[in-house]
Amino acid sequence: MTDVMVSTRRELEMLYREHGNRLWWALVGFSGDRDIASDAESEAFAQALRRGEALRDPLAWIWRAAFRIAAGELKERGRQAPPLSEPSYELPEPAAEVTAALRQLPTQQRAAVVLHYYADRPIREIAELLGTSSSTVAVHLHRGRNRLRDLLGDDDG
Amino acid sequence: MADLRERLRRIEAAEAPDLWAGIEARAEEEGPAMDTNVTSIDAFRTPGWQQRRRITAGLVAAAVVALTVVVAWEAFRVPTTVITPPGSLPAGWERCTNGALGFSIGYPGDWFTTDVFDGRADPANACQWFSPDPFGPQGNLVSEGWGYPLEVAIRGRFDAELQQALDPAVARILEQQDLVVDGHRALRVEYESLVDVVADTELHYEYVIELDAETTLIVHTTETRGIVGDYQENKVVVDEAVDTLRLSSPSA
Numbered sequence: 001m002t003d004v005m006v007s008t009r010r011e012l013e014m015l016y017r018e019h020g021n022r023l024w025w026a027l028v029g030f031s032g033d034r035d036i037a038s039d040a041e042s043e044a045f046a047q048a049l050r051r052g053e054a055l056r057d058p059l060a061w062i063w064r065a066a067f068r069i070a071a072g073e074l075k076e077r078g079r080q081a082p083p084l085s086e087p088s089y090e091l092p093e094p095a096a097e098v099t100a101a102l103r104q105l106p107t108q109q110r111a112a113v114v115l116h117y118y119a120d121r122p123i124r125e126i127a128e129l130l131g132t133s134s135s136t137v138a139v140h141l142h143r144g145r146n147r148l149r150d151l152l153g154d155d156d157g
Numbered sequence: 158m159a160d161l162r163e164r165l166r167r168i169e170a171a172e173a174p175d176l177w178a179g180i181e182a183r184a185e186e187e188g189p190a191m192d193t194n195v196t197s198i199d200a201f202r203t204p205g206w207q208q209r210r211r212i213t214a215g216l217v218a219a220a221v222v223a224l225t226v227v228v229a230w231e232a233f234r235v236p237t238t239v240i241t242p243p244g245s246l247p248a249g250w251e252r253c254t255n256g257a258l259g260f261s262i263g264y265p266g267d268w269f270t271t272d273v274f275d276g277r278a279d280p281a282n283a284c285q286w287f288s289p290d291p292f293g294p295q296g297n298l299v300s301e302g303w304g305y306p307l308e309v310a311i312r313g314r315f316d317a318e319l320q321q322a323l324d325p326a327v328a329r330i331l332e333q334q335d336l337v338v339d340g341h342r343a344l345r346v347e348y349e350s351l352v353d354v355v356a357d358t359e360l361h362y363e364y365v366i367e368l369d370a371e372t373t374l375i376v377h378t379t380e381t382r383g384i385v386g387d388y389q390e391n392k393v394v395v396d397e398a399v400d401t402l403r404l405s406s407p408s409a
Contacts, residue, residue: 009181016176016177020173022169024176094164095168098165123313131275134310135255135257135258135282136281137311139258
């Protein structure tokens with residue numbers, strides 16, 4: 001293994017240690033499935049490791065790749081709109097309540113809400129990831145926000 | 158209801174599993190690389206996304222400095238001016254309404270607009286791109302980022318947009334003024350871009366207007382990028398367009 005490869009590996013591991021937790025939970029929020037989240041995150045980081053220095057902005061690339069992989073897996077399983085009765089994969093409250101509410105949003109709305117309100121990704125970056133315009137993302141966020149307000153209700157706690 | 162961000166953070170019920178050892182093992186596996194660029198997933202089709210501009214990382218790096226500038230700006234800004242749209246359009250202008258986002262804006266009647274972005278029509282895109290030249294069937298082909306002489310951009314939270322607009326690492330502020338546009342707080346700013354990917358420097362003129370707690374409108378023109386018309390003339394068009402703005406709550 002060359003020095004460059006070792007350096008890249010170290011940098012990606014640092015990225016993983018710093019951002020892996022948030023990415024994993026974002027993927028859980030999007031997919032509602034721990035296995036999909038783990039697989040998508042692992043594959044995205046593994047692909048980044050294979051590409052090495054070819055990635056100019058590894059973190060942004062990893063977020064995009066992980067969400068695309070997760071979305072592909074959801075489609076593969078035919079679960080883009082999971083039934084309400086689906087178990088929350090033994091997540092404790094309040095995580096189970098939040099993921100159950102997120103599962104009731106359409107796929108693009110859910111992706112936009114998780115990426116913006118949970119992961120703090122800017123609207124323009126989400127638009128690029130979803131292959132749409134910022135205004136469409138803004139509408140997804142507006143509608144998703146209203147829907148989640150209905151689903152989660154008031155909460156002062 | 159508690160802030161949505163706070164509610165969503167509760168999803169972090171525990172530490173995520175440590176996947177790193179598996180990631181390293183997976184990376185060592187032989188086999189063709191998975192194509193994560195273009196997939197068959199309708200929701201995630203973005204051909205050419207890797208080539209799109211990547212300015213965000215540089216902006217994030219200067220965020221702390223930007224916060225300091227915003228605080229300083231708050232201390233020295235000039236008094237607020239209130240712009241109350243008269244409800245009528247300049248002679249020869251037309252009004253364009255975006256019901257999805259809850260705004261309408263006037264534009265010169267002999268100009269063109271489109272709600273087609275990269276070949277796909279969407280009402281959410283209405284009233285954002287205006288040009289004296291007609292749009293083709295693919296609509297907006299310059300992607301998002303200041304390609305037309307009168308442009309309305311949709312962004313996130315107002316305060317975050319101000320930080321970005323006033324970041325000294327990316328822009329030299331030439332003029333700025335607090336405003337109220339149709340009852341919404343706003344800022345008019347002219348700046349020289351310092352990190353543009355197209356030209357060494359270029360002038361930008363824009364109104365940053367808070368649409369709601371989570372959404373900001375930016376009404377904008379710029380000097381270069383092959384923009385049709387004269388910059389000073391386009392600034393006047395932007396001023397007049399903002400005078401016609403009507404802001405309301407977006408439709409559900």
